[in-house]
Amino acid sequence: MKLFAVKAIDVAGLDNGVYSFAKTETEAHDHILVTGAPGAGKTRLLELIVTARQVLASGTRTFRQESFIRRENKTCKVSLAWELDAEEQASIGAPRSVVSTEVIFRDDEEDEVDRR
Secondary structure (H helix, E strand, O other): EEEEEEEEEEEEEOOOEEOOOOOOOOOOOOOOOOOOOOOHHHHHHHHHHHHHHHHHHHOOOOOOHHHHHOOOOOOEEEEEEEEEEEHHHHHHOOOOOOOOOOOOOOOOOOOOOOOO
């Protein structure tokens, strides 16, 4: 599994938009280098990817979600697109090699995880 793209919406410290790691329409790069000026959001992008991946893998949130949410909002969202190899695709019955997942961060205490 390779990270294909990240779409961030209302994440504190990041511009809204898509951060693509695609080499072609169906293939992700093997290696990614994140660069930018100080304060451009490099660390926040990497923190967001790692945290969202942990939520997707475990279904639990053992961190303060509000740290990812812009002050004026109550939620933010990250969509992660993944390139799957043939074995991964077959194991989950994915019809395509690129699949998307999403995590919504909320600033309230109760967290309801949708396990679909």
